Structures are given as structure tokens and as C-alpha cells.
Amino acid sequence: MRPRALVRSIVDASELGEDGVLALISDVLTSAPTTIVGPGDDCAVLEVTGPVVATTDVLVEGEHFVQDWSSPYDIGERAAAQNLADVAAMGAHPSALVVGMALPGHAAGEWVRECARGLADRARAIGAGIEGGDLTRSRGGIVISVTALGDLRGRTPVLRSGARVGDAIVIAGTLGMSRTGFELYDAGRMTPTGLAEEATSEKPVRELAEACAAVFRAPNPPLHTAIGAAARLHAMMDVSDGLARDCQRIARASGVSMCLDSTLLAPDCQRVAPLDELCRSTAWSRVLRGGEDHAFVATCAPDAIPTGFRIIGSVESASGIDVSVDSQPLTGPLGWESLA
Structure with a gap:
């Protein structure tokens, strides 16, 4: 019974x-x-x-x-x-x-x-x-x-509108892993028991695929890191709709240009690149335009980078270009659009 x-x-x-x-x-x-x-x-x-x-x-x-x-x-x-x-x-x-x-x-x-x-x-x-x-x-x-x-416990809130010219753009958390996990599921390569056997036999690739799938299913953003750093940050958002799209939101709210550095984002691309053959987009696209890792993108003084954050670019004067990579404006969709 x-x-x-x-x-x-x-x-x-x-x-x-x-x-x-x-x-x-x-x-x-x-x-x-x-x-x-x-x-x-x-x-x-x-x-x-x-x-x-x-x-x-x-x-x-x-x-x-x-x-x-x-x-x-x-x-x-x-x-x-x-x-x-x-x-x-x-x-x-x-x-x-x-x-x-x-x-x-x-x-x-x-x-x-x-x-x-x-x-x-x-x-x-x-x-x-x-x-x-x-x-x-x-x-x-x-x-x-x-x-x-x-x-807020007496603190001033950290807004999208606080980025300052000369700030560093910093990130805490992962980029591109959730989008990679989604594409694996959407292509039928992930099953309830893990990566499909026919996808690959390489153990490191299988482990990476399962890690990305786990981030997609239930992201684990570094909440304590963001809260602990808040007093040193000028602007902050969680990356829900894609790094480029959320940087665009900060740029427009703050009246600045957000300039990303591909060299500083290379480790994120290298992390998910082994799964490129199993995904429909490139590692670069997934890192730049994929959201829902819920990493924290922020700006702060370049000599005051909080623990747990790393530099991925710089804030420059408004130029009519909200977001650029290596001084080149981004074209096409910048990330997720909920009503598209």
C-alpha cells in the first residue's frame, strides 16, 4: 500500500x-x-x-x-x-x-x-x-x-543608467552556456539521460554538453558576487536576453557606447566551442547573443574591479553606436526578443 x-x-x-x-x-x-x-x-x-x-x-x-x-x-x-x-x-x-x-x-x-x-x-x-x-x-x-x-538595506540601487565614460565593462558568471544547452535540446541531441550516444563518444565533449544543458535547465547566477560588489558598480544588469542586447540597454539608458573586446571574451568562446558541430550557431554568436545564463554585466572604475568580476570591454562617449566589438558596430539581432 x-x-x-x-x-x-x-x-x-x-x-x-x-x-x-x-x-x-x-x-x-x-x-x-x-x-x-x-x-x-x-x-x-x-x-x-x-x-x-x-x-x-x-x-x-x-x-x-x-x-x-x-x-x-x-x-x-x-x-x-x-x-x-x-x-x-x-x-x-x-x-x-x-x-x-x-x-x-x-x-x-x-x-x-x-x-x-x-x-x-x-x-x-x-x-x-x-x-x-x-x-x-x-x-x-x-x-x-x-x-x-x-x-536594499539602505544602499542606493544600481541602475542601468549609471555607466560612465571611462568605465570598464565587467562580467561575473558564464556566457553562452545556456544557449548552447538550448540548441542541443532543440536539435534533439540531448535526451533525458544525457547527450545522445551518436552525437560524440568523446568524454570531455559529453561532459561539457551536460554542463551546458544543466545551465539551460536551471541557471545558477552568482548572486552573492553581484550583491557584494554593488557598492563599487556604477551600472548593472543580469544577462537574460543576450550580452549584446543587455549592453545595448545599458548604453541607451546611460547615454554612452559599450565597446566589447573580443580578446577578453575569447575564454567564453573557447569554453563552448567544442560543441560547435552539434549546435546551429557559432560559439561567438552564443556568447554574444545567447542569454539566460543570468551572468551579471556591469560597469565600474577600471582600477576598482570587484572580486568575481572580469573586464570584457570599456565604456566610451556616445557615438550613435550602442554596442561595438573591437570598434566595429554589431549588426543583426543582438539577442532574444520576447515578442518577436
Whole structure:
């Protein structure tokens, strides 16, 4: 006879109902120490020490995740990570996530529980909690909406508009790995058990492919690095839509030109280049235009590079060219366009 919890977890959400689903996931959702009133009331009540930052991201099945590629735990981690990265990019400490889910009636209770566990584990790792949310029915696929809140703790937020002429452009985290993982899945080369046997027999290439696939499924941005460096940074963003596209956003917000150096980006290209034959784009394209590693691109004084960041270019006076590489303007799409 199955334990009661397991029996409940394999029942569809429509059979469990909203109260049943909430009961199923309640033990994996933990509140942060700064929470005064957590899940269960009409609103959460949080204790903060200063201004609060807020951000929201929506993940749609088939657009942002595919269940054949990612486990529900991965999807939960991914949903948390991209919101936590937005908070960290402002220099704030994540304090709470509020999660809404739209579920088709056939969604298994076990799926919802594992997704919630991924969300909660990733939030807990940075000191945040899951403080409430909403459940509703979807007539299509699964939709997950996450709102993240962060406490600046008396600091000034780090904005896109703060880049200064003469700054160094710096990066913390990986580039191109998530896009590489996506292209491997999209081409059918990655399977639930790893890289397809016929793709290659070389162990280092297989290990690299699996590392890139893991970053795509559940990115792990260096949140502590970004938060710890915030006081020394003039502008910052997390790279969600591609390095070139997000540098363009900083350039336009700050009224400057962002000049990238291909030599300084060469290590990123060399990291993913062994998989070029298995991908549809070049390593350079994946590094420059691929997003969702959620690395942090920032600008700072060239003699004050924070620990964990490295230089990849420089900020110059506005020239009518937002982003260039080796003084040559970039042409074509610069990265992901969500409504294209």
C-alpha cells in the first residue's frame, strides 16, 4: 500500500483542488527570517530596513520551458533564479518570492510539489522565502509567474543608467552556456539521460554538453558576487536576453557606447566551442547573443574591479553606436526578443 502522501502526489490537480494542492506543497515552502506573516493570510507581511525592489517574470510552457527537457524541480529553480538575478542586479538582497501558477487540470500533484521544492530551495539558498501566491486553472499549458522582492538595506540601487565614460565593462558568471544547452535540446541531441550516444563518444565533449544543458535547465547566477560588489558598480544588469542586447540597454539608458573586446571574451568562446558541430550557431554568436545564463554585466572604475568580476570591454562617449566589438558596430539581432 502506498503512503498517503505519495497517493496524493500522483493525483491530478483538478482532483486535489486548490486547498489540496496547497496542503501538498505547504511543507516545502519556508519563510525568510524577516517575514512577519507568511503564507496562509490574504497578504504576507515582511519586515524591511529601507526601500524595496520588486520584479516579475512569467514562464510559459512551450516558450520558456519544455517538460520533456526539464524536470519540475529544474523549472522551479529556473523560475526562482531569473527573478533573484533581477533583484541582485539592483544591488538588493532578495527577501521574498510570491508565486502564481496556472495549471491544466491534468497536472500531477507530484509535478506541482517538485516545482515548488525547486523554487523554495533556490530562494532559501540566498536567504529568501516563498511568502504566498495564487493557483488557478489553465486551459492550455502551465504558466508560472514569480514576483521577487528585495531589500536594499539602505544602499542606493544600481541602475542601468549609471555607466560612465571611462568605465570598464565587467562580467561575473558564464556566457553562452545556456544557449548552447538550448540548441542541443532543440536539435534533439540531448535526451533525458544525457547527450545522445551518436552525437560524440568523446568524454570531455559529453561532459561539457551536460554542463551546458544543466545551465539551460536551471541557471545558477552568482548572486552573492553581484550583491557584494554593488557598492563599487556604477551600472548593472543580469544577462537574460543576450550580452549584446543587455549592453545595448545599458548604453541607451546611460547615454554612452559599450565597446566589447573580443580578446577578453575569447575564454567564453573557447569554453563552448567544442560543441560547435552539434549546435546551429557559432560559439561567438552564443556568447554574444545567447542569454539566460543570468551572468551579471556591469560597469565600474577600471582600477576598482570587484572580486568575481572580469573586464570584457570599456565604456566610451556616445557615438550613435550602442554596442561595438573591437570598434566595429554589431549588426543583426543582438539577442532574444520576447515578442518577436
